[in-house]
Amino acid sequence: MQATSLAGRHAVVTGGGSGIGAAVAASLLHAGARVTLMGRDLQRLRTQRDRFTAERRNTVQCIAVDVTQADAVTVAFDEARKQHDEIDILINNAGQAQSSPFAQTDMALWQRMLDVNLTGVFLCTRAVLPSMLERQTGRIVNVASTAGQTGYAYVAAYCAAKHGVIGLTRSLAREVATKGITVNAVCPGYTETELLHASLANITATTSRSDQQAREALQRQNPQRRFIEPDEVAHTVLWLCAPESASITGQSISVSGGEIL
Numbered sequence: 001m002q003a004t005s006l007a008g009r010h011a012v013v014t015g016g017g018s019g020i021g022a023a024v025a026a027s028l029l030h031a032g033a034r035v036t037l038m039g040r041d042l043q044r045l046r047t048q049r050d051r052f053t054a055e056r057r058n059t060v061q062c063i064a065v066d067v068t069q070a071d072a073v074t075v076a077f078d079e080a081r082k083q084h085d086e087i088d089i090l091i092n093n094a095g096q097a098q099s100s101p102f103a104q105t106d107m108a109l110w111q112r113m114l115d116v117n118l119t120g121v122f123l124c125t126r127a128v129l130p131s132m133l134e135r136q137t138g139r140i141v142n143v144a145s146t147a148g149q150t151g152y153a154y155v156a157a158y159c160a161a162k163h164g165v166i167g168l169t170r171s172l173a174r175e176v177a178t179k180g181i182t183v184n185a186v187c188p189g190y191t192e193t194e195l196l197h198a199s200l201a202n203i204t205a206t207t208s209r210s211d212q213q214a215r216e217a218l219q220r221q222n223p224q225r226r227f228i229e230p231d232e233v234a235h236t237v238l239w240l241c242a243p244e245s246a247s248i249t250g251q252s253i254s255v256s257g258g259e260i261l
Helices: 019-030 042-050 070-084 107-135 156-175 194-206 211-219 230-241
Strands: 010-014 034-039 060-064 089-092 138-143 181-188 252-255
Touching (some): 010 070, 019 034, 019 138, 034 070, 042 060, 230 252
Parallel strands (some): 089 138
């Protein structure tokens, strides 16, 4: 893929301050896109922007937003357009995971997982879709999870939300299939991010396992016996955003070392 394949395109990456979101933003910038990083922590977004080279840093803007709040999402996307014009690419990456046995999953936890992981995708997609339909072009990539393709114990609310993201992806992809817009999901397995580190800390805090034992237990779910790197997910996202991927839509692509077959 040529470095200029996304030249002139404006991409929004939610949850862009670290991990997969930061890696995706770097890949899009390298391909020539202008990028808006969105997230709740503006300073974290700016710190991430400052890690890019000076040339690329000038094509990045940072906007603080809570993707669970409809009015805030509308304002944030309007602001994004002021500097970088219409949005051509949306990467719905903002997410959160919290574990709990099903019997101890209260309404607050259930609603929080749905709000962050599913409703946020809906609200951000709703903010960009009218313009994409008008211009008959667009790429939407939802960062789901292998939890959206299978079931994991102790994360029922998170799994339900990620299954919902895949359902939304498939439905919208069919709805806009003739409009020049593709809608896909990428589904990472356990990935070396802050989210994974928090999960490992929770395992060591609630069991007798060491950090290394916890790592090995999670890595056994990956046939390659390793964690996924954020750049591997970013490469898949970049491929889906390329002009040459116009026929790829409605897919849920597992980036998991063969965990989902």
